[in-house]
Each structure stands twice: as C-alpha cells, then as structure tokens.
Amino acid sequence: MPIVNVSLQVLPLVPEEKVYQVVDKVIKYIKSTGVNFMVGPMETTMEGEFEHLLEIVKEAQEICVKEGANRVISIVKIDYRSQGVTMEEKIKKYIDK
Template sequence: MANINVSLQILPRVPDERIYEVVDKVIAYIASTGVKYEVGPMETTMEGELDELLEIVKKAQNICIEEGASRVLSVVKIDYKPEGVTMNEKIGKYRK
C-alpha cells in the first residue's frame, strides 16, 4: 500500500499543568516508531501505511490513559489516495 498522511490531535483529560507532558510522551512514542512525522502547534502529521499509522493512533490513546488521563479526545485526519500522498508534495514549496 502507498504512503498516506494521518494527522493526530490528542487532548488528554489531565490537569492543565500536565497536558504538555503527556502530549510530549505521545510525540516521543511517534518518534520511536520510525515513521516520518512533523509536529505542528495543533497536531502531529505522520506519513506511512494506513494500518501502521492507525496502530500508532491506538497506542497514543493508551499512553494518555497510562499517564493518568481519565478520558482522551482525539481528532484524526486521513489523507488517502491510491497512488500515495506525501507531506512534501503538500507543503514542500513553503519550506526554506
């Protein structure tokens, strides 16, 4: 299967002073998987195969719960086309 993009915005229900700490653990996990990813101010976008990226999304939920979140709200966006789609084709012209 061709590479696709999945964007994940994760909002763990933890005390305000812990939100960044928990989100940082999710981002560290994403980095450990070896998929191509970019962190933005509102979400993290990943590039890879759909099944692998959806497993990462599932694990991200569990990380938040393991960190004490009573609930996790996530927004997931998937950009798919059969021949594949890359982050670079969408935003490469904006990079310096």
C-alpha cells in the same frame, strides 16, 4: 499499500499542568516508531502505511490513559490517495531551502 498522511491531535483529560507532559510522551512514542512525522502547533502529522499509522493512533490513546487521563479526545485527519501522498509534496513550495 500506498503511503498516506494521518494527523493526530490528542487532548488528554488531565490537570492542565500535565497536558504538555502527556502530549510530549505521545510525540516521543511517535518518534520511536520510525515513521516520518512533523509536529505542528495543534497536531502531529505522520506519513506511512495506513494500518501502521492507525496502530500508532491507537497506542497514543493508551499512552494518555497510562499517564493518568481518564478520557482522551482525539482528532484524526487522514489524507488517502490510491497512488499515495507525501507531506513533502504538499508543503515543499512553502519550505525555504
């Protein structure tokens, strides 16, 4: 299976003062999976095998619920190419070295 990119934005419906705490737990979980990822101001982009990334998206929803969200709205973007696609190839010209 080729390497793909999946961007995830979770919007847990919790009291406003808890939103960042819940999102931080999701990001901590993503980090624990070992996938290559990049946190942005509106979403986190991950790189890896498609099925694995979808499992991470699924678990992110469960984390939000465990943290008290009675509903979770998520926006997921997938960049899939049969030969694979990496985050680096898309942004390397913008990164100062």
